[in-house]
Amino acid sequence: MMTVQRLDIADARILIAGARAKAEEIGVPMCIAITDEGGNLIAFERMDGGKVTSTIIAIDKSYTASGAKKATHEYGEVSQPGKPAYGIASAIGGRLMVVGGGLPVIVDGAVVGGIGISSGTPGQDQEVAQAGIDAFLAQL
Amino acid sequence: MMTVQRLDIADARILIAGARAKAEEIGVPMCIAITDEGGNLIAFERMDGGKVTSTIIAIDKSYTASGAKKATHEYGEVSQPGKPAYGIASAIGGRLMVVGGGLPVIVDGAVVGGIGISSGTPGQDQEVAQAGIDAFLAQL
Amino acid sequence: MMTVQRLDIADARILIAGARAKAEEIGVPMCIAITDEGGNLIAFERMDGGKVTSTIIAIDKSYTASGAKKATHEYGEVSQPGKPAYGIASAIGGRLMVVGGGLPVIVDGAVVGGIGISSGTPGQDQEVAQAGIDAFLAQL
Amino acid sequence: MMTVQRLDIADARILIAGARAKAEEIGVPMCIAITDEGGNLIAFERMDGGKVTSTIIAIDKSYTASGAKKATHEYGEVSQPGKPAYGIASAIGGRLMVVGGGLPVIVDGAVVGGIGISSGTPGQDQEVAQAGIDAFLAQL
Numbered sequence: 044m045m046t047v048q049r050l051d052i053a054d055a056r057i058l059i060a061g062a063r064a065k066a067e068e069i070g071v072p073m074c075i076a077i078t079d080e081g082g083n084l085i086a087f088e089r090m091d092g093g094k095v096t097s098t099i100i101a102i103d104k105s106y107t108a109s110g111a112k113k114a115t116h117e118y119g120e121v122s123q124p125g126k127p128a129y130g131i132a133s134a135i136g137g138r139l140m141v142v143g144g145g146l147p148v149i150v151d152g153a154v155v156g157g158i159g160i161s162s163g164t165p166g167q168d169q170e171v172a173q174a175g176i177d178a179f180l181a182q183l
Numbered sequence: 184m185m186t187v188q189r190l191d192i193a194d195a196r197i198l199i200a201g202a203r204a205k206a207e208e209i210g211v212p213m214c215i216a217i218t219d220e221g222g223n224l225i226a227f228e229r230m231d232g233g234k235v236t237s238t239i240i241a242i243d244k245s246y247t248a249s250g251a252k253k254a255t256h257e258y259g260e261v262s263q264p265g266k267p268a269y270g271i272a273s274a275i276g277g278r279l280m281v282v283g284g285g286l287p288v289i290v291d292g293a294v295v296g297g298i299g300i301s302s303g304t305p306g307q308d309q310e311v312a313q314a315g316i317d318a319f320l321a322q323l
Numbered sequence: 324m325m326t327v328q329r330l331d332i333a334d335a336r337i338l339i340a341g342a343r344a345k346a347e348e349i350g351v352p353m354c355i356a357i358t359d360e361g362g363n364l365i366a367f368e369r370m371d372g373g374k375v376t377s378t379i380i381a382i383d384k385s386y387t388a389s390g391a392k393k394a395t396h397e398y399g400e401v402s403q404p405g406k407p408a409y410g411i412a413s414a415i416g417g418r419l420m421v422v423g424g425g426l427p428v429i430v431d432g433a434v435v436g437g438i439g440i441s442s443g444t445p446g447q448d449q450e451v452a453q454a455g456i457d458a459f460l461a462q463l
Numbered sequence: 464m465m466t467v468q469r470l471d472i473a474d475a476r477i478l479i480a481g482a483r484a485k486a487e488e489i490g491v492p493m494c495i496a497i498t499d500e501g502g503n504l505i506a507f508e509r510m511d512g513g514k515v516t517s518t519i520i521a522i523d524k525s526y527t528a529s530g531a532k533k534a535t536h537e538y539g540e541v542s543q544p545g546k547p548a549y550g551i552a553s554a555i556g557g558r559l560m561v562v563g564g565g566l567p568v569i570v571d572g573a574v575v576g577g578i579g580i581s582s583g584t585p586g587q588d589q590e591v592a593q594a595g596i597d598a599f600l601a602q603l
Binding site for chain 2: 325360361362386387389390391392404405407408409410411412413414415416417419
Binding site for chain 1: 511514515516517519520523538539542543544552553556557560561562563584585586
């Protein structure tokens with residue numbers, strides 16, 4: 044038997060609040076998704092004005108980051124044409140996201156979940172995801 | 184051109200809070216999903232202990248209720264063997280839910296969104312969905 | 324943060340061995356799938372002669388049992404025409420299995436994973452799943 | 464009528480054991496999938512620490528290698544922008560994998576199955592897949 048730590052709903056709300064504060068600061072309404080360490084959705088919010096397509100993209104970014112224990116923008120780098128992971132973007136029915144904005148949530152060296160953001164540029168999405176993580180880690 | 188009324192994220196949180204209060208009262212941790220009038224997800228929470236399979240089922244119940252402007256348990260009745268809508272349960276890749284727990288949110292006679300609940304019995308899910316709607320309508 | 328217990332690969336092998344022994348005893352080559360508490364696959368074996376279609380069915384039975392914390396044959400009972408969960412069989416793209424042969428693995432009252440069996444009759448599948456669980460619990 | 468040779472479950476276990484030994488040697492917990500010559504899953508193991516997303520990716524790499532009778536990294540080469548198989552990565556709902564780590568298992572010039580590895584870099588995945596094949600061929 045293994046013992047694993049994972050985010051609970053209270054943690055998920057803190058991650059969302061931290062991401063939302065940054066999204067408001069930069070003026071981009073975002074879709075914000077939080078998954079547990081198994082890649083399953085815990086919480087989601089689409090801010091007013093967030094993109095409809097981004098509901099699924101945010102969830103899949105979070106799924107990728109928590110399930111693969113890797114930031115989605117890192118996949119973006121290694122999956123460029125000519126790079127080793129080229130083509131991975133369409134894996135798992137297209138759920139494997141290689142666009143920035145998905146980050147694993149790491150506590151004591153272990154991935155306990157993920158956060159996925161979508162509606163802005165990939166750089167904005169990643170910045171907002173990081174703000175969610177910063178808010179979460181600051182109160183641990 | 185049409186003007187449509189739809190739930191915003193503040194409304195979605197009120198719906199979730201109302202549903203969660205009832206879920207806690209009856210002691211069943213639930214997955215709670217809120218969609219807009221276009222069937223697209225606005226907000227979601229999986230209470231600690233909510234079922235993994237219910238993450239998708241709750242979203243699809245809410246999608247069905249808002250998109251079809253009909254409670255999912257009503258589809259359950261008309262889709263029984265020999266009834267007119269028999270077989271509808273597997274429509275849309277199985278997203279069309281005919282199990283109780285999905286309710287349209289109606290304001291001034293218009294469907295402005297939906298709520299979908301899953302993890303309990305269909306009767307419990309429906310009761311919790313109704314509690315979310317009651318809390319929302321009470322503060323309008 | 325939540326702390327959860329889940330099956331590891333060593334546990335999965337014991338579950339498979341227990342199921343396989345029963346399958347050999349009754350003379351039905353089976354597909355045997357083990358998932359963790361989040362519904363994700365840990366291990367799988369198709370015995371020589373196991374059905375090709377059953378590879379997916381066994382995995383989905385195990386996914387259902389662990390993710391929904393319920394035996395698939397219990398879903399079979401409550402999803403009959405006229406019953407409350409009628410129509411649930413096509414949920415989650417058809418992954419929600421209501422045919423017997425999927426059982427949650429429960430330790431100290433908590434679901435730590437699931438086992439799914441397919442290739443025989445639903446009764447045989449359920450018997451073989453139970454044998455896997457019995458073998459696992461006997462050595463804890 | 465055709466007679467085909469294919470891997471059985473005993474062969475699949477040898478392939479998995481060979482791959483697992485290499486994975487332990489390089490210190491990367493892997494998902495390991497074995498398919499038959501028809502692309503259907505025979506056996507699977509997720510080593511403790513293997514990635515959740517890699518459960519599906521490993522299976523799809525093995526499916527691709529056995530079904531297409533070609534190593535997945537070879538598809539990676541011919542599917543680069545401007546190359547003849549560009550775009551093949553999203554075929555079959557994304558199941559056609561062009562990332563290294565899937566190898567056909569060949570005996571007497573005939574493809575008898577495949578092995579798919581995921582959780583490391585594509586180079587590590589391919590190395591571990593080859594170790595599985597080497598262990599299998601060594602005992603024939």
